[in-house]
Amino acid sequence: MRNTNFLGKYQFTESFLHKIDARVKIISVFIVIIFLFFFKSYYSYLVMLILCIFLVISSRVKFSAILSSFRPILFLLFFSVFFQTFFTPGKEVVWQFLFIKITEEGLSLAFYIALRLILLSFFTFILTSTTSTIEIAEGFKKIISPLKFLHFPSDEIALMVSIALQFVPILFEEADRIMKAQMSRGADFNRGSLSQRVKSFLPLVLPLLLNAFNRADQLAIAMESRGFVVGAKRVSYKEKPLKFKDFSALLFILVFCIFLLFMENKGWKIT
Numbered sequence: 074m075r076n077t078n079f080l081g082k083y084q085f086t087e088s089f090l091h092k093i094d095a096r097v098k099i100i101s102v103f104i105v106i107i108f109l110f111f112f113k114s115y116y117s118y119l120v121m122l123i124l125c126i127f128l129v130i131s132s133r134v135k136f137s138a139i140l141s142s143f144r145p146i147l148f149l150l151f152f153s154v155f156f157q158t159f160f161t162p163g164k165e166v167v168w169q170f171l172f173i174k175i176t177e178e179g180l181s182l183a184f185y186i187a188l189r190l191i192l193l194s195f196f197t198f199i200l201t202s203t204t205s206t207i208e209i210a211e212g213f214k215k216i217i218s219p220l221k222f223l224h225f226p227s228d229e230i231a232l233m234v235s236i237a238l239q240f241v242p243i244l245f246e247e248a249d250r251i252m253k254a255q256m257s258r259g260a261d262f263n264r265g266s267l268s269q270r271v272k273s274f275l276p277l278v279l280p281l282l283l284n285a286f287n288r289a290d291q292l293a294i295a296m297e298s299r300g301f302v303v304g305a306k307r308v309s310y311k312e313k314p315l316k317f318k319d320f321s322a323l324l325f326i327l328v329f330c331i332f333l334l335f336m337e338n339k340g341w342k343i344t
Contacts, residue, residue, distance in 0.1 A: 096216055
């Protein structure tokens with residue numbers, strides 16, 4: 074569990090993607106997510122997949138980390154494909170056994186959903202593996218900071234995101250330590266039926282929650298002792314203005330997605 078890459082572990086290299094501002098990468102991922110739900114052609118998803126592979130290669134991150142980043146979504150991917158394949162109604166029946174049937178509409182929808190989940194995972198991996206958690210939190214804070222004029226609690230939301238990004242890897246490490254401690258005392262988490270395995274993980278919950286609350290209490294005391302006040306005006310230690318390469322990268326993603334959508338409207342379709 075210690076080696077699990079949750080949404081892609083940050084890997085420092087001297088690539089071009091690492092030098093792009095975090096705000097640009099976050100906004101680019103949101104743009105891609107929005108356009109993915111408008112694409113209807115296999116060609117568009119194939120081109121987006123080629124773009125993902127190119128970005129991963131240019132980021133110089135380890136390919137083994139890509140496979141590890143897909144583990145958290147495997148169950149969601151399998152469940153979505155299974156549900157859409159067997160429970161989507163349609164006119165063209167491909168296979169049927171009693172009341173269970175597979176339709177062409179269900180297979181097509183399952184394929185689209187699988188592609189979207191894979192592409193979303195790819196782009197999320199690129200974001201988190203080329204941007205540190207501190208940069209993501211700071212970039213997210215700057216993106217939503219204009220909402221202060223609408224009395225939106227942007228500082229509070231940014232603080233919660235920052236703490237959550239810092240605590241998730243710590244909780245994984247805590248769970249790993251507790252599991253190893255219980256295994257050294259004879260606990261077995263890999264044998265028995267599914268219900269027995271689920272029950273064997275229940276003793277992990279209480280100590281994990283106690284450690285999480287203890288860390289949260291220590292963090293709150295440390296922040297108060299340093300005079301931290303939520304909503305107070307603060308400045309960053311290093312101000313990083315957006316540069317030409319940042320605007321160019323954002324413009325490229327936007328134009329690229331608009332171009333694919335334009336090609337679909339012009340008849341770039343398989344079916």
